[in-house]
Amino acid sequence: MPSETPAPRLIPAHPHRAEITVVNSRFIASLAPAFNVEEARAFIAQIKGEFADATHNVPVFVIGHGQSIIEHCHDDGEPSGTAGRPALAVLRGSGLGDVVAVVTRYFGGTQLGKGGLVRAYGDAIRAGLETLPRAEKIATQTVMLSLAYAWYEQVRRVIDAHHGQMLDEDFAGDITLTVRFRMGEVAGFQTALTELTHGTLRGEV
CATH class of the missing domain: 3.30.70.240 (Alpha-Beta Plaits)
Structure with a gap:
């Protein structure tokens, strides 16, 4: 019986960036492929260095596909559960694997509230995913x-x-x-x- 070819898995084709503005706060989503935790952490460190003057740099990643994945998120000083978790939920729902993202926030002077932050961080990841070039990992x-x-x-x-x-x-x-x-x-x-x-x-x- 011939062996089945595993279904192609989608990953980011290369690093990508998108930006949204919410009540004068800038949210910059930087995404990239990462095939292990070390690569993900290196990308996170790179973005934190690039945007060292930002108010927050919220990291998330999903390494692997299907049942074999490693996930991580962090709020980086935002109220608990308002940044990393909603960003990770959107990333997880995209169907991508081997992906790391950092949402950088520059505070615009107006508090968004917990609900506003949840929406903003999720929307920043969505904006990045909308235009993200994808590739097949076979x-x-x-x-x-x-x-x-x-x-x-x-x-x-x-x-x-x-x-x-x-x-x-x-x-x-x-x-x-x-x-x-x-x-x-x-x-x-x-x-x-x-x-x-x-x-x-x-x-x-």
């Missing part, structure tokens, strides 16, 4: 195989037929290849390789 798998020189050209054709990306070629006593495939291509590649070499070659995953 699950991949790396395969290594060792083969005699006589098999090289034929095996390369099988790799190309299954859209493999060559990561490394080591021409020593035998040839060692390191190839990246989309998850849905690995089983088909292994089958084709077995048929070609009558079972004498199989990639190590």
Whole structure:
């Protein structure tokens, strides 16, 4: 039975920024891809450094997709539950994964109240998401195989037929290849390789 190709997962294509104004307060949403907590925290530190004079820099992130995610939010001095949590709720509802955002606020002189803050921080994230370029994150798998020189050209054709990306070629006593495939291509590649070499070659995953 052929293996199913995992559905593409959406992530930010690159860092992006949007701004809204609410009763003279500026809310600047900065978003970026982040594939682990360290990358997310580095982006947050970068934005806090860029907007060091801001009244608040509210960070949120969602790392991973589906059932395997790490989430974080912080109010950064705003009343508890009025900034990070509503921003995270909007980010979570977007369907994106591996995304970090910081909402920067420059106070405009008028208190917004708790309800106003909840709306403003959520709306800032929405504004960023509306124009955010998206990309697909597709699950991949790396395969290594060792083969005699006589098999090289034929095996390369099988790799190309299954859209493999060559990561490394080591021409020593035998040839060692390191190839990246989309998850849905690995089983088909292994089958084709077995048929070609009558079972004498199989990639190590």
